[in-house]
Amino acid sequence: MSGVLNPVIMRLTLRATLGRKRALLFLAPAVLLIGISGLLKATAHSSVWPPEILGVVGFLILALTALIVGGSVIGAEVEDGSILHLLATPVSRRSVVLSKYLVAVVLTIAIAAVPEYLAGAIATGPSSKLAVGLLVGALFGAVVYNALFVMLTAVFSPTRALAFGLLYILVWEGLLASLIPGVGLLSVEHYSLAIANSIAHTSALDAHITLGTGIGMGVAVSIVTLVVAVIRMSAFSIKGDVA
Amino acid sequence: MTGVDKSTGIELRGVSRWYGNVVAVNDITMTIGPGVTGLLGPNGAGKTTIMHMIAGFLAPSRGAVTVAGRSSWRNPDMFRRVALVPERDSVYAFLTGREFVVATAKLHGLPDPDSAAKRAIELLEMTEWEDRRISTYSKGMRQRIKVAAALVHDPEYVLLDEPFNGMDPRQRLHMMDLLQAQGEQGRVIVFSSHILEEVERLSGIIQVIVGGRLAASGDFRAIRRLMTNRPHVFLLSSSDNRALGSALIGRPAVSAVELTQHGLQVRASDYGTFTREIAGISRDHGIRLTQIRPADESLESVFTYLLAS
Numbered sequence: 001m002s003g004v005l006n007p008v009i010m011r012l013t014l015r016a017t018l019g020r021k022r023a024l025l026f027l028a029p030a031v032l033l034i035g036i037s038g039l040l041k042a043t044a045h046s047s048v049w050p051p052e053i054l055g056v057v058g059f060l061i062l063a064l065t066a067l068i069v070g071g072s073v074i075g076a077e078v079e080d081g082s083i084l085h086l087l088a089t090p091v092s093r094r095s096v097v098l099s100k101y102l103v104a105v106v107l108t109i110a111i112a113a114v115p116e117y118l119a120g121a122i123a124t125g126p127s128s129k130l131a132v133g134l135l136v137g138a139l140f141g142a143v144v145y146n147a148l149f150v151m152l153t154a155v156f157s158p159t160r161a162l163a164f165g166l167l168y169i170l171v172w173e174g175l176l177a178s179l180i181p182g183v184g185l186l187s188v189e190h191y192s193l194a195i196a197n198s199i200a201h202t203s204a205l206d207a208h209i210t211l212g213t214g215i216g217m218g219v220a221v222s223i224v225t226l227v228v229a230v231i232r233m234s235a236f237s238i239k240g241d242v243a
Numbered sequence: 244m245t246g247v248d249k250s251t252g253i254e255l256r257g258v259s260r261w262y263g264n265v266v267a268v269n270d271i272t273m274t275i276g277p278g279v280t281g282l283l284g285p286n287g288a289g290k291t292t293i294m295h296m297i298a299g300f301l302a303p304s305r306g307a308v309t310v311a312g313r314s315s316w317r318n319p320d321m322f323r324r325v326a327l328v329p330e331r332d333s334v335y336a337f338l339t340g341r342e343f344v345v346a347t348a349k350l351h352g353l354p355d356p357d358s359a360a361k362r363a364i365e366l367l368e369m370t371e372w373e374d375r376r377i378s379t380y381s382k383g384m385r386q387r388i389k390v391a392a393a394l395v396h397d398p399e400y401v402l403l404d405e406p407f408n409g410m411d412p413r414q415r416l417h418m419m420d421l422l423q424a425q426g427e428q429g430r431v432i433v434f435s436s437h438i439l440e441e442v443e444r445l446s447g448i449i450q451v452i453v454g455g456r457l458a459a460s461g462d463f464r465a466i467r468r469l470m471t472n473r474p475h476v477f478l479l480s481s482s483d484n485r486a487l488g489s490a491l492i493g494r495p496a497v498s499a500v501e502l503t504q505h506g507l508q509v510r511a512s513d514y515g516t517f518t519r520e521i522a523g524i525s526r527d528h529g530i531r532l533t534q535i536r537p538a539d540e541s542l543e544s545v546f547t548y549l550l551a552s
Contacts, residue, residue, distance in 0.1 A: 081333035
């Protein structure tokens, strides 16, 4: 992997992402999720809320976190022009994309997938099937979502990528995937739910796609989007001066 | 560092670049060999577009750009021999100067990145500030650390887009001496500027870009002569503008005279002769000359003239 992943790029990306002023905001949704879980655990009389709340809210937070993190590892540097210092070196564009992608996945796991597990653990116990299912589903979601959003920033301007990402999460996944049969086949949230449900076995997490389909589609989407991102970065262009 | 063979320098053949209907660069052919070459032109002339095409960050819409005989587009491997110093003031501000240069050395896969970075930082006289975060640097210091990072792998080709922006006069002179020395060692140094004096001091060979086209190319002194000898427009004020106008009409060094509300506008066809004669002519006719000032000394007018000629 040493030829594919570049440790210098990974360190720079990590410091650049965590060093931004908004870095602390990354933690806010995770704190909120854990807080909600703790509050409901203490106050709710019913026991049906954990899969419903954590399945919906938790995976939404995962998607939004991946959008911000995955969208910024390349997008922020394209926006301020600092990406040129990486690209004006002999490092392959594939290495640039994959190194940044891996950092985005690790960060998303740390600030969204792990809190998802913690929220599940608070609700139903640390070794409960629900907590473990949510964790594994979120890990897989972090991998696929980031591939998708890294691709969007490699193809579109950072602002457009963010807009398309939001549309995907809120309209495609949040609305259309639950209304129109078949749309869920292209929903990362559905892949995550399928994996979580295969462990937790609860109807609240049932996304109506099989485990095999979820994993297969997730892997395919990740590979295709990363290949597109590498191809786009290989033809990275900056506009010059026009009178 | 080995010298660059002239046949493997930078070559643009019939290169055009357009964005939609806007033509940024129009059918430019040029060859750039070892030494320092200046790309001179007003803002928006297309210099940065040319730089980006040479560096492989922009594909030509038509024509071919080669560096060392190979197309620069989609060729990141060429950065083993090429360095780019972009105009945009965008560096990893959270790093110290030394961290930035060492990171660049590592990205180039140098066997001893710390030593290479130390050498490059010393070359740019940034050692004193190398452990300060770049976010605390002045614009001139940022420029210098960018150049240090660009030179860390001892490149044969160095592309600098407006490298003197933000530098104070002392830093500017140091950078000019540095680039001059790099050029004398056989490297291909290309820099862009919209400031005539920078190019005049640093570069023997210039490529003048105006409106996306190559307006003049070659030895700076010859082009400078052409610039000086072009028709000049002066605005004169005197105790009797009408009489002064009559005295000037018909002079060989004067091609046109016009009385305007701001004074007497004179188009001189021979700059040297006109400026030598004007005081004597006024005195001979008993006219007191109160003001003489050039009306078209902007670089744009100089460039426009070059383009037309």
